[in-house]
Amino acid sequence: MNHKKFYQKIKAAFLMPQAEALPQVHSGKKALAASLLVLFISLAGIGALFSLTFRWDNKYTYTGNTLHVLAEGWEFYPDLSLDENWNDNDAVFNSPKVITIGQYGNFKSFHPDASPFGTAVYRKQLYLEPAAEGWLLELPEIYSASKIYVNGELLLSYGSLSENHYRVHVQNALVSLPSGSVEIVIQVSNYSHYYSGVVYPPVLGQTDTVTSLVIGRLIFFAFLCFFTLGCAAVSFTVWFRRQTDTLYAAYGVLCLCFSVHICYPLIHWLGIHLGRLSYVIEDTAYFGILVCMTVLTYRLAGSVWNRKVYIACYTFSIAMAAFPMLAFYILFPLFPQFIAVYSQIIALSKLVMSTYLILAAFLGTLQQPQHVWLLSGNAVFGFGILVDYLTAGRYEPVRFGWQTEYCGFVMVALFTVLISDYNRRALIQRQYLTEHLQDEVERKTAYLTAMMEERKQFLSAVAHDLKAPVAAINTYIDYMKSSGIWLDEELQHYLDVIDHKSSQIQNNVQSLQLFHTETSHKGSAEHLDCSEFLRYVYTETLPYADANGIYYHLELPPQTCTIYCHRENLFRAFENLVMNATEHTPMEGSMTLSAAYTKDSAEITFKDSGVGINPDHLPKIFNYEFSTKRNPGLRGLGLYFTKISIEEYGGTITVESQPGEGTVFYISFPLSMGHL
Numbered sequence: 159m160n161h162k163k164f165y166q167k168i169k170a171a172f173l174m175p176q177a178e179a180l181p182q183v184h185s186g187k188k189a190l191a192a193s194l195l196v197l198f199i200s201l202a203g204i205g206a207l208f209s210l211t212f213r214w215d216n217k218y219t220y221t222g223n224t225l226h227v228l229a230e231g232w233e234f235y236p237d238l239s240l241d242e243n244w245n246d247n248d249a250v251f252n253s254p255k256v257i258t259i260g261q262y263g264n265f266k267s268f269h270p271d272a273s274p275f276g277t278a279v280y281r282k283q284l285y286l287e288p289a290a291e292g293w294l295l296e297l298p299e300i301y302s303a304s305k306i307y308v309n310g311e312l313l314l315s316y317g318s319l320s321e322n323h324y325r326v327h328v329q330n331a332l333v334s335l336p337s338g339s340v341e342i343v344i345q346v347s348n349y350s351h352y353y354s355g356v357v358y359p360p361v362l363g364q365t366d367t368v369t370s371l372v373i374g375r376l377i378f379f380a381f382l383c384f385f386t387l388g389c390a391a392v393s394f395t396v397w398f399r400r401q402t403d404t405l406y407a408a409y410g411v412l413c414l415c416f417s418v419h420i421c422y423p424l425i426h427w428l429g430i431h432l433g434r435l436s437y438v439i440e441d442t443a444y445f446g447i448l449v450c451m452t453v454l455t456y457r458l459a460g461s462v463w464n465r466k467v468y469i470a471c472y473t474f475s476i477a478m479a480a481f482p483m484l485a486f487y488i489l490f491p492l493f494p495q496f497i498a499v500y501s502q503i504i505a506l507s508k509l510v511m512s513t514y515l516i517l518a519a520f521l522g523t524l525q526q527p528q529h530v531w532l533l534s535g536n537a538v539f540g541f542g543i544l545v546d547y548l549t550a551g552r553y554e555p556v557r558f559g560w561q562t563e564y565c566g567f568v569m570v571a572l573f574t575v576l577i578s579d580y581n582r583r584a585l586i587q588r589q590y591l592t593e594h595l596q597d598e599v600e601r602k603t604a605y606l607t608a609m610m611e612e613r614k615q616f617l618s619a620v621a622h623d624l625k626a627p628v629a630a631i632n633t634y635i636d637y638m639k640s641s642g643i644w645l646d647e648e649l650q651h652y653l654d655v656i657d658h659k660s661s662q663i664q665n666n667v668q669s670l671q672l673f674h675t676e677t678s679h680k681g682s683a684e685h686l687d688c689s690e691f692l693r694y695v696y697t698e699t700l701p702y703a704d705a706n707g708i709y710y711h712l713e714l715p716p717q718t719c720t721i722y723c724h725r726e727n728l729f730r731a732f733e734n735l736v737m738n739a740t741e742h743t744p745m746e747g748s749m750t751l752s753a754a755y756t757k758d759s760a761e762i763t764f765k766d767s768g769v770g771i772n773p774d775h776l777p778k779i780f781n782y783e784f785s786t787k788r789n790p791g792l793r794g795l796g797l798y799f800t801k802i803s804i805e806e807y808g809g810t811i812t813v814e815s816q817p818g819e820g821t822v823f824y825i826s827f828p829l830s831m832g833h834l
Contacts, residue, residue, distance in 0.1 A: 194530075201538065208561055216553050217556050232280050234278065240345050251279075259357070293364060300316070327429075335362070397410060412451065416447055419443035437482070445479035515543075539562070635660065695751065762827070770817040809826055809828070811825050
């Protein structure tokens with residue numbers, strides 16, 4: 159029972175309390191098993207890769223015949239400075255310490271105050287058999303100022319070794335060596351970095367072999383750098399297309415940071431001198447990766463973690479991303495001893511973050527198996543950080559990369575799978591929508607049409623049922639008023655109120671009937687010749703103008719076009735315009751119906767020379783029940799019906815008017831598809 163209670167306490171502290179109750183909508187048994195299989199295959203695959211590289215691509219275990227790793231048997235002289243004539247004095251090299259390159263990361267072990275700063279000399283003597291191609295030494299980057307001597311001759315010098323004028327310059331180098339007895343002397347000086355001296359073993363081989371080695375490694379790192387950079391570009395592109403999902407933005411930043419971090423061999427071989435800034439950029443980019451991994455872990459598996467755990471890890475990773483600049487430019491110059499603490503902090507942070515990423519990936523896969531590809535990338539990267547910590551000082555690649563570099567690439571590859579899957583699903587969805595869009599539109603249109611017709615029939619039935627009772631009430635009221643029955647003042651008042659209210663009901667009933675008439679269609683919509691239809695409108699409405707003594711004109715272009723509508727319904731819309739204009743245009747005034755056709759639309763204009771419309775009324779004239787008429791009866795329906803009838807067929811109607819200068823209505827219809 160004790161172990162169960164202990165587990166429950168750990169679960170309450172680190173996991174979300176409601177995690178057990180969350181619905182597993184995406185995680186059936188098969189999906190969960192498949193997701194766990196992907197996770198374990200990812201970890202097993204990267205574990206197998208690490209095992210192979212540790213055995214076959216490790217400078218400390220390499221047993222090949224074409225390349226020779228010069229890791230062991232170096233003479234080491236701490237705090238030794240060579241003057242210009244040191245090669246004439248054999249006594250300068252006394253009581254050496256024999257070390258393995260990589261055994262000491264800095265000089266703190268040789269100073270009582272544990273300072274990593276100072277100078278040192280490395281010396282190695284060897285005999286090289288004559289070779290037709292010659293011998294070539296690949297010297298990895300030295301994180302210090304340095305001078306390289308071969309048989310007492312200065313061949314390369316990087317930076318300034320003087321403490322007062324110290325200047326670091328980090329660069330990879332190729333050094334040609336003669337056959338026979340060879341003495342290699344490397345003098346180093348460090349006053350700025352937590353690495354001191356020669357940290358990575360040189361590699362010796364014949365010229366063609368070493369050249370091929372270097373070219374192959376540069377191709378490897380260039381591929382990692384630019385492939386990851388390309389993935390960052392893809393991630394940002396996906397994010398810009400769907401900006402609500404920050405998942406792709408975070409992965410884009412992660413890939414960008416990894417690309418910056420992985421490009422250091424290219425920088426060192428090119429000899430680009432950035433001073434301390436190169437260390438700051440490299441370390442900051444590394445911790446930037448961890449920041450993004452923390453964000454992604456919470457984004458994908460946040461529901462399985464207590465929020466406090468996430469905030470703690472996120473804050474820690476942010477602090478570590480800002481730490482390199484603080485350390486290099488403030489702490490190291492003021493407190494050199496802090497460098498040893500800094501390296502321990504770096505190692506501890508890697509251990510903490512790797513544990514967090516691996517556990518979050520495993521628990522997240524149990525909770526949300528649909529995110530297994532991203533969570534596998536997290537787990538692989540966390541596993542790489544852990545292996546890098548455990549093999550520190552015992553592994554350095556001969557030909558290719560470090561553990562975290564392999565893991566970073568695998569992580570990006572897993573993300574590429576995710577992006578491909580996302581694009582595949584988006585393409586399938588788009589294709590489905592394309593194939594079924596027309597069917598869906600027709601289904602929705604039929605449903606809405608049926609619903610509208612049902613409501614129209616209901617309103618028509620209500621109006622019909624109310625018409626007879628209202629008429630009966632009006633008849634009895636008229637009878638009582640005309641029959642000579644004596645009515646006192648109070649009763650007369652009641653009859654007037656009843657008469658007024660029954661008239662309102664009668665008007666409303668007539669409005670319902672008119673609405674039903676105006677919005678009902680006797681037949682199907684048809685393709686109409688626009689010019690022929692406008693001639694029909696003109697002919698049928700000309701009597702209204704003649705009866706009011708108004709000049710009425712029709713102006714049509716020589717060409718014609720086709721529109722799609724219900725003929726009678728659209729005619730009533732234009733009839734309302736004409737009747738409304740005759741009421742507000744004085745005798746001897748004019749009305750004009752004209753049209754112009756473009757390749758996309760029919761532009762129809764109806765204008766009159768009437769009294770115009772008050773500017774305050776213009777925004778309201780198409781509103782339901784708005785009218786300037788003062789007489790009782792139907793009000794404000796004519797222009798309202800005109801507007802909804804025109805819009806029913808995809809058209810628009812606008813109005814311009816000035817008081818005393820007439821009114822102009824602009825009507826636009828899209829041309830009928832298939833008849834353009």
